[in-house]
Amino acid sequence: MTTADQKVERAANKLQQLANQMAGEGGVKAKLAEPLAEDADFIRKLKPSLIKARAKGEAPTNQPPQSDGHVSPSGPQLGKRPKPKPKAKKSGGGRSGGPNPWLVAGAALAAGIFLAKWIDWRGHAHPRD
Numbered sequence: 001m002t003t004a005d006q007k008v009e010r011a012a013n014k015l016q017q018l019a020n021q022m023a024g025e026g027g028v029k030a031k032l033a034e035p036l037a038e039d040a041d042f043i044r045k046l047k048p049s050l051i052k053a054r055a056k057g058e059a060p061t062n063q064p065p066q067s068d069g070h071v072s073p074s075g076p077q078l079g080k081r082p083k084p085k086p087k088a089k090k091s092g093g094g095r096s097g098g099p100n101p102w103l104v105a106g107a108a109l110a111a112g113i114f115l116a117k118w119i120d121w122r123g124h125a126h127p128r129d
Contacts, residue, residue, distance in 0.1 A: 004047070005048060005049050008047045008048070009044065011043055012040045018036060019033045019034070022036065
């Protein structure tokens, strides 16, 4: 890419940025943004190296005209997001809710100790010997 090509590309980029900025502002400026974007595409075709290649027959000369220039959207494309519903306070962390896992483990340990002591106490009441 020659320096002239770089200058043409830089000018086209500046024009494209201006078109994108104008498209975001709305109103009359937004209407002018599309032709500016088309002009940026046209300027890119005016690079000296491309003109030279077309003159020598190395680049295609019969390309169909580009459709509308590329401009960034003037506003959000999606509607407003719905606000999340307030969640009831969970008794524990995690995603599925439910009681705290440490509380469940502690209750299971206490129940196991109680059951072991009860079985041991009942075993002394009725010895098998």
